[in-house]
Amino acid sequence: MNCRTNAFVLGFLALLASPLPAAAETYKVVRDFSYLNPGGVWSYGSGDTGRSFTLVPSITDGCGTPGGRTDCFRVGNAIVYINTSGNAFADPGSGTVLVGDNVLMLHPADGVDAIVRFRAPRAGTYTFKGSYAIMDTSPTGIAPKIFVGATDVTKAAFGSKIDVALTGPGAVLAKKKPGGSKAFTFTRTLKAGQPVYFGVNALGNWLFDSTALKLEVRIGDP
Structure with missing residues (x-):
């Protein structure tokens, strides 16, 4: 084996021996929804986002809705719930x-x-x-809240220096179209076990405040 071939083989073997970069881990709030609470990385509850959090101990099958097409973690009128039907639908109860x-x-x-x-x-x-x-046809306004521990990162997450409240337009039931929406993205270095909270505040009147949360979490380089 000549020197050039030998160098190539050694380089190839070194490449095989070198560790591959770790694949990014991804968590999704809907895909990973848990009927246990807490369930994995997710917990569901109520309180004052970033300041207090009360875990709902158990899920309610059907959530008391006609047809039972949602399951929820609920205390009073504070609810976190998921559609179990596989299709968007107008809630006949409301x-x-x-x-x-x-x-x-x-x-x-x-x-x-x-x-x-x-x-x-x-x-x-x-x-x-x-x-x-916004998922109600007659929204009264909601305030998204995002906290890393006790630190409010809401405005930074939405890239806004002003109010990030959602007040309209409302959802369109006939077209199964959500109402006004705002997207967020942010990156943080976290310690093991450190919490990040995603809340919805009523912004005054709590009626007609149903809100949809989409959320994906990726661990690794942004």
């Missing part, structure tokens, strides 16, 4: 709510936020990407 098919639905109560908590499974760099959307 007559004004579009229940999305690839979102997590949140509804706040009077003075109480509906909250989803993500807890970092390990130390690393996390990229969060998603959106909030």
